[in-house]
Amino acid sequence: MKFTVERAVLIKALAHVQSVVERRNTIPILANVLLSAEEGVLRLTATDMEIAVVEEVPGVQVVRPGRTTAPAATLYEIVRKLPEGARVELDHGGGEAPLKLRAGRFHTDLAVLPVEDFPSMTEGKLPHRFALGAGQVRDLVDRTRFAISTEETRYYLNGIYLHAVDSDGAKKLRAVATDGHRLARFQEDLPEGAGGIPGVIVPRKTVVELRKLAEETQEPVEVHLSETKIRFDLGSVHLTSKLIDGTFPEYDRVIPRGNDKVLRVKKKEFAEAVGRVAAISSERSRPVKLSLDRNRLLLSASSAEQGQAEEELDAEVVRYEAAPIEIGFQARYLNDITDQIGDEVEFRFADGSAPTLVMDAEKPEALYVLMPMRV
Template sequence: MRATLERAHLLKSLSHVHRVVERRNTIPILSNVLLRAEGGELRLKATDLDLEVTETVPAMVEAPGATTVPAHILHDIVRKLPDGAEISLETSGDGSTLAVRAGRSRFSLQMLPEGDFPDLTAGSFTHSFGLPAQDLKRLIERTQFAISTEETRYYLNGIYLHTVDGRDGTMLRAVATDGHRLAQAERAAPAGAAGMPGIIVPRKTVGEIQRLLDEPESTVAIELSDSKIRLTFGPVVLTSKLIDGTFPDYGRVIPQSNDKEMRVDRDLFATAVDRVSTISSDRSRAVKLSLSEEKLVLAVNNPDSGSATEELVIEYSATPLDIGFNARYLLDIASQITSGEAVFRFADPGSPTLIQDGGDNGTLYVLMPMRV
């Protein structure tokens, strides 16, 4: 194999694919990136057996071929080469090393045979559709923070993507929950999504998708089955296994009759919660909300460090209510509200609270209260 290409092209592609590779691997080939040069392009591929990313970049191919080399080392080499450099990649005659040349720099990397590199793309996909990148990004951003990190409840370690029939037709909905809070976002289902199986996209895959959504005006091609998903972002193709589990019936925890409504300025509320929670203990992070007509008092009491209170003007006309929440969870939800007004709907101090964006009917959040 012998190919020449621009540093900028190679670095961008390596930055996409090398993130999939775990720093520590018991299987040596999984530490490598597959390089295949043919037909005027270089294709790069990396996998961890659950997630695979491939990208194609233009290259001047003098001798076609393929090999694998350590992904993180190659990325670090290319990253440290000067801007505008032209990089030459050439395998040795005995097939043991890859020579990387740029200007006066020379590197020799140990290779492993490309025939040993695993392929994740086998199998067929039952559904395919296109989704604007900005819509996919919104679905992920509005729900990602609520993904559980508790490995024993593995079926919560991702975003549940499925279709539902609503008043405005079929909707594509994303849901995530960790048992303490729930986040839901939806948009009109694109053509081809109707009837798709409900799938749980793993947390690591969600993070990689987010990083690849760097062109908001583009459209992402999505193909899926009940066990895999494949997304195509221009020259980048991401294929991932799905979480094999059943997502819980989240509809049962979404309150339907919370009748105590509070409307508050999102920015004022978030900064006030952040200020008073300075006093809270790292363990509980509890903040108490005391609601009365047109007034909200935020209070934190920590026996070890002191107390704090702050008052806000709100829209509220129901009976007075005292309720406690984890301050971190409140701030996470507030950061997803973009319209400037947060709408809280309460039932009582022990029941889940419904939180919505005053200007976005496509999202909702549920937060479990705490004892304070």
């Protein structure tokens, strides 16, 4: 195998594929990227056996077609440090011979591992197929991924639950994530072809890689799906992933229906006030208390070591005739949710100990549930 490629083209492709490679693993071949060159196209593949990224790079000057593997992190670092505008030549004579890399006056030899040892994750049928706009993908991920659980013992919560639903007489594609303390739900109109899809849990690492790739394109994203695997086609990049083999909980049961005390507050003012009052506490959870009366919202926090802080905000209180409510939340959880909301946040309370519903006043497709804490 021998080919020449522009450094800028190669570094972009390597950045996409090498990020899925685990730095520490017990299987040496998984630290490598598979390079396949033929008829003007270079194909790079990396996998950790759970997800795989394949990128096709056109316009490559292929002198001798072939395939080999190379250490992904090392190759990426070398190419990254080459001067801009450099042309990179990669030459492999076959077998156990090293992969020779040349760029200007620089050259190096990289050890290779047998192509036959490189695992394939891209095989198998994916019967369901539909397309989403890149912006829709970014919305589905951004508005839910912060609530993905990191507890490995609750592995079925370690991803985003993607499924089709009937919502108020309309068919929707819905993404849900929860860690038991907060729940995030976002939905888009159901795309053509997605009507019969199974409910699947897309793993956290896959979600992270998908979001990075979706940031770089405005083209539609094709989704191919089975009950055990999912593939996202983003132009020349193909991200394939196993799905989490588990049952996502019946999340509808924790979404409160009777919260009749409604508070609307400006998102920017609220988020900044939460940050100020929470700064008094050094605790990781940083609890913030919301004191709600008919005509005001008071935020407060206290610390045995530092003292206390409070701030009063202008807020619109709707349908509120009850006694004052005091309810506490983790500051970080409040900010995670408000980060995804537009200009105005709507809180719906039942009482000081019940789950609270949080909504985007301008985007009803987004819905959040937040569990209170003692303050």
